[in-house]
Amino acid sequence: MKEHYYVALDIGSNSVKAVVGEKFHDGVNIIGTGQTYTDGVSKGTIRDFDLTRSAIIDTVKKAKISSGVDFDEVFLKMPIAGMELKFAEEEIRFGGNSTEINGTHIEDMLETIRERVVQSDKEVVTVYPVYFKVDDLHEVSDPKEMMATQSLFVSAGILLSSRTVLMNAVKCVEEAGLTVLDVYSDAVNYAHVLSESEVELGGVVIDIGHELTQFGYYERGTLKTSGSLPVGGKHITKDLSEAFNTTLEAAEKAKHHYGHAFYDLASAEDIVRLPQRDGEADIEITPQDMSDIIEMRMEEVFMDVFGVLQENQITKVSGGFVVTGGTANLLGIKELMQDLVSEKVRVHIPNQMGARKPEFSSAIATVSSGIMFDELLEYVTIDNYDTESDTVRHAADEESSGNFFTGLFNKRREQESHDADSGSVGQPKNTSEGYADYSYEDRSEDLDNRDSGDKRQGEDKNYRGYMKKLFKNLFE
Structure with a gap:
């Protein structure tokens, strides 16, 4: 991108976010952000x-002001929901001629795989390398500058999504006055949320958003499986609203200020006043009363993620669990997860100045994906954030194909060249059932007698205790 600024546009569950970053040594330096809440998006897709479009324009304006960068090119981030994961292989033969491998060889193989996967209702979002082999000798992660005489082989992952969803997202972004350079899936991006040891040993990222929970399992440096659940922080708010007969606005405010995901650590002393929807007098509850509801929902989410991992024969997560996303702001999230599994658990909060919120994790990871692919394919070579560009790509012949993003891919190559001249194993699981709202009857009686002991239903508590023990043993 121009001046080596990378801009990620994240169309999320209830907001549009933009992050402006640049390559800085071995990491990413974030120099500006923007965020606009809107009812136009739901679960990462456009519904209005x-x-x-208005939210995108507003978000971009905020990001330009905060960063001081006047940009018009973005990387578009797409959610995991509805995506399909496949794997494929490709090989280039050199016929005994000594050849130095460069970004063109890698790009040609990945593009061949992209064009080979043709489905009527699906679009290839990302083709990412799992590993390479040079002359069939050993696996490498980046073969550039190596010499080969026989072949270069790549095993690659392919992420496909609904063609309609993708085309509408790109159209909306472009009508907001932006150019989409490339599209990245959260399934690939989340690898940048993990540390090197976590992604190598086998780590799980769980991103809990407003209406959507997404997750991915990574091992030996690459994505193995991913999926999503149609539940998030919004459902916690609705649970609290129903349980305490209060408005959604009051429930959301109370959740942010007093919410706690782990019942045993929640305060039983502080008092929270909640207005009643039926006009009755305000009621007084404690954070522990709220935690009783919040923990129930969060346990359900985590256990459903564990269930999908088990379906994919993932029963050991040596690298641990990483929780992020807007709902990870809740107190007690880490403690609750630690109560469910035996592996290491951490909450990921970006450490970049100006973006130290877990809801920005996905957008920042998109910037990292953009930089990674740029360097792998040699669009640009960057030593650090302020070095001169050394662009080595050349304009490619335009070839039409049935793949919507092939044209996007070629357009990006031409743009880079112009800028230089001028200065789960298997299909992801997407569970859409089983998330009916909870029914909270006779809560007033519970509130009146909340000092008399544990309010939880004996049957529910026994079942939840059994499930905790089951999954704790599963992931030991």
């Missing part, structure tokens, strides 16, 4: 075109 005009509202979303």
Whole structure:
């Protein structure tokens, strides 16, 4: 991208976010962000075109002001929901001629795989290398500058999504006055949330958003499986609203200020006043009363993620669990997860100045994906954030194909060249059932007698205790 600024646009569950970053040594330096809440998006997809376009324009304006960068090119981030994961192989033969491998060889193989996967209702979002082999000798992660005489082989992952969803997202972004350079899936991006040891040993990222929980399992440096659940922080708010007969606005505010995901550590002393929807007098509850509801929902989410991992024969997560996303702001999230599994658990909060919120994790990871692919394919070579560009790509012949993003891919190559001249194993699981709202009857009686002992239903508590023990043993 121009001046080596990378801009990620994240169309999320209830907001549009933009992050402006640049390569800095071995990491990413974030120099500006923007965020606009909107009703135009839901679970990462567009449900109102005009509202979303307006939110994008507003978000970009904020990001330009905060970063001081006047940009018009972005990397678009797409959610995991509805995506399909496949794997494929490709090989280039050199016929005994000594050849130095460069970014063109890698790009040609990945593009061949992209064009080979043709489905009527699906679009290839990302083709990412799992590993390479030079002359069939050993696996490498980046073969550039190595010499080969026989062949270069790549095993690659392919992420496909609904063609309609992708085309509408790109159209909306472009009508907001932006150019989409490339599209990245959260399934690939989350690898940048993990540390090197976590992604090598086998780590799980769980991103809990407003209406969507996404997760991915990575091992030996690459994505193995991913999936999503149609539940998030919004459902916690609705649970609290129903349980305490209060408004959604009051429930959301109470959740942010007093919410705690781990019942045993929640305060039983502080008092929270909640207005009643039926006009009755305000009620007084404690953070522990709220935690009783919050923990129930969060346990359900975590256990459903564990269930999908088990379905994919993932029963050991040596690298541990990493929780992020907007709902990870809740107190007690880490403690609750630690109560469910035996592996290491941490909450990921970006450490970049100006973006130290877990809801920005995905967008920042998208910037990292952009930099990674740029360097792998040699679009640009960057030593650090302020070095001169050394662009080695050349304009490619335009070839039409049935793949919507092939044209996007070629357009990006031409743009880079112009800028230089001018200065789960298997299909992801997407569970859409089983998330009916909880029914909270006779809560007033519980509130009146909350000092008389544990309010939880004996049957529910026994079942939840059994499930805790089951999954704790599973991931030991």
